[in-house]
Amino acid sequence: MVDRSSKLKLLRIIAFIRIITLIIALTILAIGGSNIYIVIAIVILNACLNTVYMPLTESIAPTFIQKDEDIVSANSWVSLASQVSSIVSSGFSVIMVMMKDPKYSLIFVMISVIISFVSLSRIKADDKPQIHSDTSSFQLRLKIKEGISLIYKNHLVSIMIPIALVTNFCYWTIWLLMPKFSVDIYGKYSFTYNFMDIGVTIGGILGTVVLTKLGKRIGKLHFYPVYLAGQALSLLLLGLLSLVPFVNIINVILVGVIWLF
Numbered sequence: 001m002v003d004r005s006s007k008l009k010l011l012r013i014i015a016f017i018r019i020i021t022l023i024i025a026l027t028i029l030a031i032g033g034s035n036i037y038i039v040i041a042i043v044i045l046n047a048c049l050n051t052v053y054m055p056l057t058e059s060i061a062p063t064f065i066q067k068d069e070d071i072v073s074a075n076s077w078v079s080l081a082s083q084v085s086s087i088v089s090s091g092f093s094v095i096m097v098m099m100k101d102p103k104y105s106l107i108f109v110m111i112s113v114i115i116s117f118v119s120l121s122r123i124k125a126d127d128k129p130q131i132h133s134d135t136s137s138f139q140l141r142l143k144i145k146e147g148i149s150l151i152y153k154n155h156l157v158s159i160m161i162p163i164a165l166v167t168n169f170c171y172w173t174i175w176l177l178m179p180k181f182s183v184d185i186y187g188k189y190s191f192t193y194n195f196m197d198i199g200v201t202i203g204g205i206l207g208t209v210v211l212t213k214l215g216k217r218i219g220k221l222h223f224y225p226v227y228l229a230g231q232a233l234s235l236l237l238l239g240l241l242s243l244v245p246f247v248n249i250i251n252v253i254l255v256g257v258i259w260l261f
Helices: 005-031 035-064 069-100 102-121 136-154 155-184 190-219 220-244 249-260
Strands: none
Touching: 005 035, 035 069, 035 102, 035 136, 069 102, 069 190, 136 155, 155 190, 155 220, 190 249, 220 249
């Protein structure tokens, strides 16, 4: 869908759907609807929209970049913008949780989405890619088979795929367990989860800035195992820290620093 459409128009459509959803949710809340079901419905819908939204944001930079040598820099800045928005939202989420009223949260989110929609409307849309002919199911299977064959023949890619699968599985399993981790182990410090979220976001920002400035030096292939080992060490330290019998503010700070690293 992303490759066959105008990326700007698709972003506008997603923003518009979110605005309509939030208006409906606020209306239901205003007439006394159940808070928890509204939250669940919004989360599910946003997760569905994100399956299109994430590939869009990751592929938007090349759409507006004319020179190939500028693509890496442009992608880095897009990534940096995403990280900055994440840390801002983490800060606001702390305030929203303290308010304990979903209406205010929904109103703030709706305002931010409206600003996004208006901003996107001011940018000239990219042209829809020209699709010369519909691909038959036979051609599609042939292309998939050809793609798998290319992966298998490329020694570097065939090594990287299992490593990427295992690394991402470990990282996301631990990340998705962090809310439970922060409540079960650090329950007396209510800000722990937000602190961890801010830590990983700052780490992402610093990583993006460093990669943009020193990409030619530290982006070499032989550094990759070092970065993987560093990530594995961080996850191991998180596990060891959770086994410490006593919990204090130092533990919380260390958890945030580990996520930043």
